[in-house]
Amino acid sequence: MMTAIDWHPEDPATLANPYPVFNRMRDEDPCHWSPRLRSWVLTCYADAKAVCLDKDSLSSDRLRPFFETLPGPEAQRIGSIMRYLSLWMVFKDPPEHTRLRKLTSKVFNAKSMLAMRPEVENIADWLIERFRDKDEFDFIAEFAGPLPCLVIMALLGVAREDLSNIKRMSDDIALFIGSSRTSAEKYDTAEHATQEMASFFRDLIANRRAHPQSDLITELVQLRDGEDQLSEDELVATCILLLFAGHETTTNHIANGMLSLMRFPDQMDKLRQNPDLSAAAVEELLRYEGPSGAQVRLVAKPYELHGKTLQPGERVFVMLNAANRDPRAYANADQLDLERNGVAHLTFGFGTHICLGFPLARIEGQVAFPKVLKAFAHMEPVGQQSWLKSLVFRGMHDLQVRVKRS
Secondary structure (H helix, E strand, O other): OOOOOOOOOOOHHHHHOOHHHHHHHHHHOOEEEEOOOOEEEEOOHHHHHHHHHOOOOEEOOOHHHHHHHOOHHHHHHOHHHHHHHOOOHHHOOOOHHHHHHHHHHOOOOHHHHHOOHHHHHHHHHHHHHHHOOOOEEEHHHHHHOHHHHHHHHHHHOOOHHHHHHHHHHHHHHHHHHHOOOOOHHHHHHHHHHHHHHHHHHHHHHHHHHHOOOOOHHHHHHHOOEOOEOOOHHHHHHHHHHHHHHOOHHHHHHHHHHHHHHHHOHHHHHHHHHOHHHHHHHHHHHHHHOOOEOEEEEEEOOOEEEOOEEEOOOOEEEEEHHHHOOOOOOOOOOOOOOOOOOOOOOOOOOOHHHOOOOHHHHHHHHHHHHHHHHHHEEEEEEOOOOOEOOOOOEOOEOOOEEEEEEO
8 A cells, every 4th residue: 555645845855856756746646735735736747738838727827816815914014025026927827928928028039138148158257267266166156146147137237246236135035936935034035125126126227218228128118019018017027027037047057957967977078078069968957957846826727637626726836847857758867868859848837938038048058067167177066965945946055066177
């Protein structure tokens, strides 16, 4: 007789390696009800892809229902969070999502992101020079953290000297988005950071109206689609979203990818010897240990899955990394293979809500890994990694490495 699956998402051992319990769920209970999360948990590739594509039965609008259930005093404590984050297209269903995506895609698109590659290369070189002579360092603090933040700041037109302040505000907002609701102090910190970042961008938006520049904020301010344009709050919310989403997950992608390469030294050597493999390598690194642990949906209409009926109002956690390790989709799914061919991974989501900035994230990975491997002939992790207590973000607090120079 099989024992019941007792999933403790915040257990340190599970955070370090969630895949054994995901494998059990996939094999024994692919539509798993978690009493701790009071939510459904999906781990199969086919189910995850189907949910991402379903715009009718499953909703991305999960902030508004959450806010409406809060008592008045609690709702007031996170008023700015709800004011701005509720305008993020990731929390919208069509037609609101369609409108916002259509508008922002006019300026934040594959062409504008591809044009950033020289800037990505310059920033990566600049950062590597700062720690090239060290024998040990925190890879996240020195490289994986600042690189994507500086890239999206450059795209928006935010001064490089604002890096530490921007990173602090973004990390504080992540306490609301990525953490379980276990600490009122976390929400207070995230609320204050949202207020601070909103004020920061309001000032920049006002400046660009008066003094247009060649940056994304100016383009967003001037953006028109017929009679439609972004409202002032939508402008602020979009800037916060692009900055936050444009670097938090990419930081985790670069750090997770480097750890994966160090754990598979033969694959690391393969990429070091053949930098032209970088595009395929990035896709496999995103599949193997992606930066987005889960997407969350709310059931809008009764939804049948594996003999169970998911009821309206219930939450669904689509475990993207579990889906990306499904052996039904990938042969030898737990092995890193930089030359793998197969179905597309789900790390960026799929369908309507696929990540808007995925071309930029790919470019940053394609630039970052070969440059780091060229700078160092050997890299190895030092000590144990401390993973974020989050179901939404898959990343580490730090990644200490020991290196030998090329």
